[in-house]
Amino acid sequence: MTEARKQGEVQAPQAKQKKVLLLQPPYGDLTYPYHALAYVASAVNAAGYETDILDLNALWLNSLLTPEQIEAWDREVSTEIKSHYARPVLDIAAQDHLAELIRVQAICRDISVVTCKQVFQGDAFYDPAQYNLARRQFRMFEALLSHFYAPLDFFTAFSVPPHISTASHLATMVEKSTRLKHDLAALLRQYVKGNDYLFIGVGMPFSANIAGGFALLDTLADVFPGTPRIAGGTAVTDLVKYARGDQALAPLARYSDAIYVGEAETGMAQMIDWLQGSGDAPEHVILPAAEKPRAPHQPTYVSLGGKGEKAGRFKPFDWENHPPRLDWVDWSLYLSPERRVNYAPVRGCFWNKCTFCDYGLNSDRPTAPSRTMNAKIAVDVVRDLAKEGVTFFYISSDALPPNFLKAFAEELIEQKVKISWACQLFLTKTFTPDFVALLERSGLVQASFGLESGSARVLEMMGKGTDRVDQILRPAFEAFRGSGIALQPLFFMGFPGETDDDRQQTVDLLLEYRDIFTPISRGGMFTLLAGSILAKNAEKYGLSDLEFPDDDTFSGALNYRHNGKKNAPNCDFLQPFNDQLPAKAEFERPWVGGIDTFHTHLYVEKHGRTIFETMRASSDTIQINIDHTTRSPYDIPAVIENVLIHRVLTCPDASQALPEEMQQSAEELIGSVQRGQDQTYRLSILPYRELH
Ligand code: SF4
Known part of the structure; x- marks a missing residue:
């Protein structure tokens, strides 16, 4: 058992000491390496421990961005299409799935991941037409990921950051992410299996990392049984910050032994001592399994001044003497020249x-x-x-x-x-x-x-x-x-x-x-936002009836009334202004x-x-369809039309505008289709739709 050290004290690595493994999970920007783990590694090294660092987001995406993988997906989806064609009848749910399978097959046959990488990593990057072509390939790749790795969504991850409403919602996504967990386990076994780690840290800076990050934490229990798993990063910190109720974080305990909130460098040495059995968990550490994990709304770690017991306790990490460590970066993994x-x-x-x-x-x-x-x-x-x-x-x-x-x-x-x-x-x-x-x-x-x-x-x-x-x-x-x-x-x-x-x-x-x-x-x-000056001084700003959305224990966003009027439910009123830009x-x-x-x-x-x-x-457009051919015993254009009508009838926004009898009878209106004679269909498939 080591003696707890003073904060900021630096130790030299010792022989045969366990190392620390730091991991960046999917899904994230593949154009450059994200920097957070470079800073955490520096603090771990300053505490006297060596680190292994893997950008699993980059390794995983590169393992899939290959012609061989696209061919494997094509075979998989083609087998599924065949099994649909063999059925005597397709109800609307099966037609919907078939239409999606045909779209995925069309993408697999059209995409060129080699072109994508070559353009992004070479001189062609600077030619807008070639760039648009490469971007189109990657957007199609994201559409494939969203199909094969559902329920995770990759296509909208940056434009519509995913929101996790409750810990059980997150747990359900993790449980269903079997294919991703399988892939991540294979990568861990390939790169770091057999190493003995003091702890494994998983950094989640963005909400797009949360589901992939917790899926990775789940995988770690199989690959490194018994090794403490620590979740960290801004997006995880937000979960803790906005969690309502002592038990809001409890379902996460099965994936993570502790959550490190805030800037990781500050209390790294203390956390390492605690993991080795010396002293209490530092105040930056939340234990999701604890009956009262910690009062997450009053953290004081960044208070430089103020009054009371905690005043002046925050001592920043000695960052001037410990620059970020970037020697682990494999630059060939990133899509930039x-x-x-x-x-x-x-x-x-x-x-x-x-x-x-x-x-x-x-x-x-x-x-x-x-x-x-x-x-x-x-x-x-x-x-x-x-x-x-x-x-x-x-x-x-x-x-x-x-x-x-x-x-x-x-x-x-x-x-x-x-x-x-x-x-x-x-x-x-x-x-x-x-x-x-x-x-x-x-x-x-x-x-x-x-x-x-x-x-x-x-x-x-x-x-x-x-x-x-x-x-x-x-x-x-x-x-x-x-x-x-x-x-x-x-x-x-x-x-x-x-x-x-x-x-x-x-x-x-x-x-x-x-x-x-x-x-x-x-x-x-x-x-x-719940912690804003506006929310804390609601009356002064004419705000009232502040409340969190129902069935959501992690949202920091509040509903409210301003001068008695409810906040707008959507952003339709912005349209006339945005349309001028x-x-x-x-x-x-x-x-x-x-x-x-x-x-x-x-x-x-x-x-x-x-x-x-x-x-x-420029008139360049990347919103172009794919010419795709399929031979089917079903009338595929009719199937696609049925699916489009059904989606309109059942879309929450559109269906509200329809007469009630039509909303309820979408299934009956569309009906099933019967198997007929094989025919060849030439289709024009939109691989994805740009988001506005
Ligand atoms: S206080 Fe204002 S300037 Fe500072 S981070 Fe927030 S939004 Fe930006």
Whole structure:
């Protein structure tokens, strides 16, 4: 048993000591390696332990993105189609399934995964037509994943982040994910079987990782029986943060021995001591099996100041002496022609006043307090990575403080470090033409920023300051207009008290500066988050009747009334405003045109910020059908028509508009089809539909 160490104390690795295994689960962006595990590994190493790190998302996707796998799926789906054709009659459920099987077969016969990889990883990447072709191949690949790995959904994972409503909902998804668990077990046996680990950490930074992450945790029990399994990452932290009731997390205990909430570096050494039997579980650790896992709404680990017993207890990890570890990255796994690292020399937010914001675990402010690394040390890390061929960086932080930006840019220039970088900004008066020129000289090519609204009145209600449009935003936009830097505005509509006139002001401002906003996306819908300043001071903001959705123990989003009026149930009212914007459905994460994506960064670097307008205006379309032939004893065009009509009749939105007798008789209206003589059908199949 080791003696519990002091927080931040560093130990050298000892001989024959167990290692720690860190895993990144599906599903995630395959254009670059996600950085979180690189930071966790650094903290584990600082605690005196070696690490093995596997990006299982990348390994798994690469194991499937092969012609052999597509052929295997084709054989599988063809066998299923044959068994349908052998039946004497097909009811509407069987017709629906058959139509889906034919779509999947058509994709298997049309897709070229070799082209997909070659284009994304080679010079053809920069040709928009070839890029669109490769993107189409990957979208079809995602459609195949959604079919073969149901109930997990891969096709909409980035545009409509999956929401887990309850722990039992998550457990059901995990239980049904047998094919994924089989694949992950095979990869673990191939790469790390036989190793003895102190614990295995599974990082889930995004909600798209949750179902795959817990499926992986379930798999670990078979491959590494008895080894502690720890779940961590922002998406898991959110589950803990918003969990309602002491037992909301209990069903997760069968998959995870503990959940580490918040920034993993901070308490890593203490957690390792605890796992070795020394001391209590640190306050960052939640035990889902415990009767009272911990009061998840009052974590104090990021409170730098404040009053009371916990004041000043938070001691940040010594990050300046422990840079992220990236030596485990196999760059050949990622679908980009260059290497990008997300680097985080700044944590938290220096502004920390937006009334709608609720990010991280702070209970006193919207998000974590700002911490800034010495810019020279940050540039040293960047320089060392650049020597290893990493020349694209995303400086990963919610809002970079201007003084850090200035010091970082000056240091890059001083040390003659040639990189291309991107980041997220919070615009202030500091963004003068000289300051923007300095950033551009240092290699900044693209930056997203929280525009939020084009109405000064709404921005003030949002806590963004007074007269922000004229005093801050317009002067900053003019400064950026004099540079080549691409700005990507993030904004939303529907803030309580916002009017149509306010929304129109947002649209007008976006259109006025469309030459520097590259590209403009559609505005999202406001969500009232439980930990936001708005929710905590509801009365002051005219809000009442705050309540969580029924049958949902993990949602942070509240329903509410504003000045007595219920919040809008959907975003239809945004349509007239979004329709005025030059957005394009294909400009989404993680592809070219998506906010903060690596591919957008590469396109701006290569073609300049006007490229998206050119691509948007181009008549190139990737929404094209596949010519597909099938020989069947069923009238396939009739089957497809039946299925389309049935889907309309049973679609929740559409069915409400239909007379009641039609809603209830969809099955009877469509009916079954009888088997007939074999015929050859030439079909035109839409492989997938772009999401708007
Ligand atoms: S919305 Fe952004 S700028 Fe505002 S408090 Fe949150 S992290 Fe900071």
